[in-house]
Amino acid sequence: MPPVEQSAAAPDRATATQIQKQQLDAIGSHTFHIWSIYALIVIVLAAGICALVLPNIFWETAYLRADVRYLPQLLLGFIALIILFNLYAFEQSRRLRKTREELLEQLQRGAIAERLALVDPLTETFNRRYMEKILSAEANRADRRNTRLSLVMVDVDDFKDANTKFGHLLGDQILHEVAHLLKSTFRGSDSVVRYGGDEFLIVLPDTDEAQAQAAIKRLNNAVSEWNASEIVPAYKLSVTIGTETYTKGQVIGDVLHSADAKMMEQKSARSEVR
Secondary structure, eight states: OOOOOOOTTHHHHHHHHHHHHHHHHHHHHHHHHHHHHHHHHHHHHHHHHHHHHHHHHHTTOSSOOOOGGGHHHHHHHHHHHHHHHHHHHHHHHHHHHHHHHHHHHHHHHHHHHHHHHTBOTTTOSBOHHHHHHHHHHHHHHHHHHTOOEEEEEEEETTHHHHHHHHOHHHHHHHHHHHHHHHHHHSOTTSEEEEOSSSEEEEEEETOOHHHHHHHHHHHHHHHHHHHHHTSSTTOOOOEEEEEEEEOTTSOHHHHHHHHHHHHHHHHHHHHHHO
């Protein structure tokens, strides 16, 4: 198995994460500003009340008296503060809502971009970059749960000849059909990866050798049904399959290499028979 490649999208994802953090910090800062204005209004109101009450306390008067000359100014100032606060709060709420919407869009675009970076556009299966991630992750999960993990390597027989005979467009259709067969035959929890030009890898978690063989039998039946339907006239699909099961303590790259080697042995044996 080739060494794990550093993802070309890693710096972009790091930058996007930093930008999103800055936007979240900005949202928190705007919220703090709103509460600061609210606190300022409370302080001003408290100061106005103190201005009315403290003289009475200082002179020890029995009744609360206020200088009516200052009441209109105090009332107008209070109304002005309320209006300014409402305007500011409305503007900040609008900006916060817009920022949240933009952040959500960025997260959605990031998720879509990351998925596209891990998917083969022709077959709509996962690519080698995804394989590097999923193999180590599934091996670690199998180790933690003490379960088995099987790898199935599938090669389309004589695909180069089909490309030459039918043309590349029909060859692309054949690969797309094979990918569809694989995805419909194996479980939703299994991962179908385009390993090479006409080779596919299926990662089967929680699957031992016997279960993997049962899945291979289903695939062979699906291929026979596909040929009977004559989706591509004058073409008979044939695949060669190799499988290997991972057990705790093995190197997952060695297991992948073994599955590939078994597939090549099957292909060589078929060639000798022909």
